[in-house]
Amino acid sequence: MTPTSKPLLTTNNISRTFTDGTQALDNVSLNIPEGHITTLLGPSGCGKSTLLRIISGLDDASTGTTNWQNGAPQSGDIGFVFQDATLLPWANVWDNIYLPFRIQNTSRNDANEAIENAINLVDLNGFENHHPNQLSGGMRMRVSIARALATNPSVLLMDEPFGALDEMTRFRLNDDLLRIKEAVNCTVIFVTHSVYEAVYLSDKIAVMSPRPGRIIAEKEIDLGNRTAVLRATSEFAQSCGEISLLLTEGDAP
Amino acid sequence: MRMRLKDPLPPTLIGIAVLIGWEVAVRLFEVPHYVLPGPFLIAQALWQNASLLFGSLWITLEITLVALIAAALGGAALAFVMSRARWLERSLLPYAIVAQVTPIVAIAPLIIIWVDSAFAALVLCAWIVAFFPVLANTMTGLKSADPNLRDLFRLYGASRWQTQSWLETPTALPYFFAGLRISGGLALIGAVVAEFVAGTGGTATGLAFRILEAGYRLQIPKLFAALFLLSLTGILIYTILSILSSWALRRWIGAAD
Numbered sequence: 001m002t003p004t005s006k007p008l009l010t011t012n013n014i015s016r017t018f019t020d021g022t023q024a025l026d027n028v029s030l031n032i033p034e035g036h037i038t039t040l041l042g043p044s045g046c047g048k049s050t051l052l053r054i055i056s057g058l059d060d061a062s063t064g065t066t067n068w069q070n071g072a073p074q075s076g077d078i079g080f081v082f083q084d085a086t087l088l089p090w091a092n093v094w095d096n097i098y099l100p101f102r103i104q105n106t107s108r109n110d111a112n113e114a115i116e117n118a119i120n121l122v123d124l125n126g127f128e129n130h131h132p133n134q135l136s137g138g139m140r141m142r143v144s145i146a147r148a149l150a151t152n153p154s155v156l157l158m159d160e161p162f163g164a165l166d167e168m169t170r171f172r173l174n175d176d177l178l179r180i181k182e183a184v185n186c187t188v189i190f191v192t193h194s195v196y197e198a199v200y201l202s203d204k205i206a207v208m209s210p211r212p213g214r215i216i217a218e219k220e221i222d223l224g225n226r227t228a229v230l231r232a233t234s235e236f237a238q239s240c241g242e243i244s245l246l247l248t249e250g251d252a253p
Numbered sequence: 254m255r256m257r258l259k260d261p262l263p264p265t266l267i268g269i270a271v272l273i274g275w276e277v278a279v280r281l282f283e284v285p286h287y288v289l290p291g292p293f294l295i296a297q298a299l300w301q302n303a304s305l306l307f308g309s310l311w312i313t314l315e316i317t318l319v320a321l322i323a324a325a326l327g328g329a330a331l332a333f334v335m336s337r338a339r340w341l342e343r344s345l346l347p348y349a350i351v352a353q354v355t356p357i358v359a360i361a362p363l364i365i366i367w368v369d370s371a372f373a374a375l376v377l378c379a380w381i382v383a384f385f386p387v388l389a390n391t392m393t394g395l396k397s398a399d400p401n402l403r404d405l406f407r408l409y410g411a412s413r414w415q416t417q418s419w420l421e422t423p424t425a426l427p428y429f430f431a432g433l434r435i436s437g438g439l440a441l442i443g444a445v446v447a448e449f450v451a452g453t454g455g456t457a458t459g460l461a462f463r464i465l466e467a468g469y470r471l472q473i474p475k476l477f478a479a480l481f482l483l484s485l486t487g488i489l490i491y492t493i494l495s496i497l498s499s500w501a502l503r504r505w506i507g508a509a510d
């Protein structure tokens with residue numbers, strides 16, 4: 001990541017207190033560099049999901065603002081991937097990916113090319129007519145990613161997308177995500193509990209404190225080419241160690 | 254969640270065993286047939302009164318089916334209306350509950366007095382008993398959409414109408430059918446109870462009236478024959494609704510269990 005990368009969006013002093021008095025976020029200011037993967041890493045309950053929801057517009061900050069460099073996002077500019085694949089169980093793969101287009105009143109014909117491209121991207125050719133319960137967990141997650149990408153969003157928000165998958169599938173999807181990101185050249189904000197996943201995927205890691213969530217460190221990662229071998233290098237181990245240390249320090253009273 | 258008689262063999266064997274045991278016991282202990290007739294005698298009564306009983310069965314069935322269709326449509330429509338707004342639910346639901354908890358035997362005489370057509374009166378009674386499971390289940394279903402899917406619809410700027418027709422309604426469909434299967438049995442019960450209350454007063458001579466009549470005349474085998482037809486009808490309604498439901502929900506395969 002070059003120091004000159006301009007931010008796609010910036011959060012300015014975002015705090016969020018829920019009506020029941022729970023304060024989830026405390027003064028979060030963060031730059032999300034365009035065309036890169038930024039990971040939010042922090043203990044459970046520190047407000048990572050809340051921050052993603054505020055950025056996506058699903059929730060509102062109590063105080064603070066989100067600034068978008070290229071103007072406020074339109075419908076389809078933001079792709080959201082949840083921890084569960086979150087598919088319509090009664091609809092097949094094609095129809096599930098068609099949903100965002102359908103909501104925008106795009107005809108099936110007009111949407112077809114974008115949908116087929118997205119299906120190609122996640123390697124699900126031939127599964128267009130399958131229903132979610134006929135797919136494995138990893139495949140369902142690919143459908144979810146394809147749906148998020150099909151509208152050609154400028155930012156992809158991913159809330160622990162691979163947390164429920166086994167490790168082998170997770171590794172595979174990590175590599176797929178890196179490949180897809182290069183192919184569509186979008187910005188990714190990724191949430192995870194896993195230090196290893198964060199270090200492997202990210203260009204930048206924002207470490208958060210326990211609730212109320214604050215940003216306690218921002219670290220840029222530059223480990224070069226991500227391949228399976230990378231996980232075995234000492235640089236990788238060192239980065240993981242540093243990040244873990246930051247997390248533990250943040251946890252200390 | 255689904256109860257289907259997948260393998261009909263075990264229940265059939267049990268049925269045959271019970272019938273044989275019954276016949277043997279009745280003969281062995283010489284039970285008088287005005288107390289408990291054996292299956293053989295009942296079958297004979299069914300055969301001898303076939304045209305009468307099946308005619309009555311048809312009348313009861315007509316009442317039940319019309320009430321059930323009205324319950325399906327009315328219950329679902331009411332659930333939709335109530336799901337549109339909290340205040341609608343708060344103002345209408347209490348009356349639906351009142352109709353549900355008031356024993357039908359208590360209101361049936363009034364309905365029969367108020368409604369001119371005997372058929373319509375009986376249908377109305379059966380409907381009152383049957384509509385609530387459809388209403389309650391559909392209402393639950395309309396609220397059961399996955400919160401993440403709701404967020405997804407919101408993220409893409411879906412209108413209220415889009416969310417209702419593409420998310421809430423399909424989510425509610427399995428709940429609706431679960432309610433409908435319960436309503437099927439209740440519609441029959443409602444029809445029978447209403448017929449009992451109507452008695453000879455009405456022109457309708459459904460199965461319930463045949464049971465009363467046979468009871469007064471101490472034609473116990475005929476009474477049992479009518480009873481047998483009634484349970485057979487109940488089982489038939491449940492089975493048909495189950496088949497209808499799995500056909501309608503074939504796209505939900507796996508999602509419903």
Ligand SMILES: Nc1ncnc2c1ncn2[C@@H]1O[C@H](COP(=O)(O)OP(=O)(O)OP(=O)(O)O)[C@@H](O)[C@H]1O
Pocket residue numbers: 018019020022023024042043044045046047048049050051211
């Ligand atoms: N709607 C809400 N009302 C009240 N409190 C809430 C609400 N949503 C979240 N919270 C609280 O805010 C805090 C942060 O929640 P959030 O879901 O953002 O955490 P998280 O970092 O995503 O945790 P996890 O890693 O477990 O997903 C939690 O303590 C949670 O209980």
Ligand SMILES: [Mg+2]
Pocket residue numbers: 048049050159
């Ligand atoms: Mg979360």
